[in-house]
Amino acid sequence: MSNSKLYKGSLTTIILKLLNEHDKMYGYEITQKVKALTKGELKITEGALYPALHKLEAEGLLDVEVAKVDNRLRKYYKLTETGTKETVNKLEELAEYIKTMQTLVNPKLV
Amino acid sequence: MSNSKLYKGSLTTIILKLLNEHDKMYGYEITQKVKALTKGELKITEGALYPALHKLEAEGLLDVEVAKVDNRLRKYYKLTETGTKETVNKLEELAEYIKTMQTLVNPKLV
DNA sequence: TTCTTATACATAAGAAAATTATGCATATAT
DNA sequence: ATATATGCATAATTTTCTTATGTATAAGAA
Incomplete structure (x- = not known):
C-alpha cells in the first residue's frame, strides 16, 4: 500500500478473500481490484x-x-483446499480484531 | 500483544485513545486496562x-x-496538545481502515 | 521463611511485514 | 518518440511487533 496505512497482517487476508470470491486472479489484477x-x-x-x-x-x-x-x-493464483480453510480462519480473525478494536476505541457502543 | 494478532499500527492508536479517556495513565495500568x-x-x-x-x-x-x-x-503519561490532535487523526484512520476492510471482506453489506 | 505472583520499569535480539527503490519486458496511447 | 499501462520480480531499509531477559519492590501462599 502506498498512501494509506495498511495494518500488519491485513494483506494476506485481503488476498485470500479476493481469491475466495474470484476463483483465480493474477497479481496485477489484485492490485487493480483493491484499488477499484x-x-x-x-x-x-x-x-x-x-x-x-x-x-x-x-x-x-x-x-x-x-x-x-x-x-x-500472467501468473494466475487460486486457493487450494487448505487455502480455502485458512481463508475462513483469517476472516474470523479479522472480524474478531475489528470487534476488539471497536471495544477499545468506542467502548460506549459495545 | 501475546496471544492474539495485533495489527501493525494499532498499538499507538490504543494508547492514545486510552489516554484521551483517562487523562493520565502509567504503563502497567495500560496493559491491565486493555486486558480488562x-x-x-x-x-x-x-x-x-x-x-x-x-x-x-x-x-x-x-x-x-x-x-x-x-x-x-510509576511513570504517568498524558496527552500533550499535539497528542490530542493526533489522537483524533489516528481514530479517524482506524475507522477508515475498518470501513475499507469491511468493503473488501464483506462487499455485500456495504 | 521461602517461593510465587503481582506490580513496575527497561532493553536487546530476532522475526514479520510493510515501504521504497529498482529492474526487466511488452503493449498502447499521445 | 515518449509516456503510461500492463506484468513480473527482488533488494535494501524501516517499522512494529514477539520473545527473552534484567532489575526491583510488595504481597500472599506454602
Missing part, C-alpha cells in the same frame, strides 16, 4: 504483494498457473 | 508498550511525570 473496490483508498504495492503471494504459495495455500496473454506473462 | 476491556483477548506486552510510549514521548505527543507509589516507580 476501495475507490483508490488502498493501493497495494508490488513490493508487498508479490512476496506475499510467493509465501502463500510456499505454504500451500495457493496454486499457480502461468499463462501468456497478449505476449505478456 | 477486551476480557483478556488482547494482551499488550511490555516489549511493545514501553518503546511505543517512549516514541510517542519523543514525538511530543505525550508528557511524562514520574511518581513514587508504595516505594515503586
Whole structure:
C-alpha cells in the first residue's frame, strides 16, 4: 500500500478473500481490484504483494498457473483446499480484531 | 500483544485513545486496562508498550511525570496538545481502515 | 521463611511485514 | 518518440511487533 496505512497482517487476508470470491486472479489484477473496490483508498504495492503471494504459495495455500496473454506473462493464483480453510480462519480473525478494536476505541457502543 | 494478532499500527492508536479517556495513565495500568476491556483477548506486552510510549514521548505527543507509589516507580503519561490532535487523526484512520476492510471482506453489506 | 505472583520499569535480539527503490519486458496511447 | 499501462520480480531499509531477559519492590501462599 502506498498512501494509506495498511495494518500488519491485513494483506494476506485481503488476498485470500479476493481469491475466495474470484476463483483465480493474477497479481496485477489484485492490485487493480483493491484499488477499484476501495475507490483508490488502498493501493497495494508490488513490493508487498508479490512476496506475499510467493509465501502463500510456499505454504500451500495457493496454486499457480502461468499463462501468456497478449505476449505478456500472467501468473494466475487460486486457493487450494487448505487455502480455502485458512481463508475462513483469517476472516474470523479479522472480524474478531475489528470487534476488539471497536471495544477499545468506542467502548460506549459495545 | 501475546496471544492474539495485533495489527501493525494499532498499538499507538490504543494508547492514545486510552489516554484521551483517562487523562493520565502509567504503563502497567495500560496493559491491565486493555486486558480488562477486551476480557483478556488482547494482551499488550511490555516489549511493545514501553518503546511505543517512549516514541510517542519523543514525538511530543505525550508528557511524562514520574511518581513514587508504595516505594515503586510509576511513570504517568498524558496527552500533550499535539497528542490530542493526533489522537483524533489516528481514530479517524482506524475507522477508515475498518470501513475499507469491511468493503473488501464483506462487499455485500456495504 | 521461602517461593510465587503481582506490580513496575527497561532493553536487546530476532522475526514479520510493510515501504521504497529498482529492474526487466511488452503493449498502447499521445 | 515518449509516456503510461500492463506484468513480473527482488533488494535494501524501516517499522512494529514477539520473545527473552534484567532489575526491583510488595504481597500472599506454602
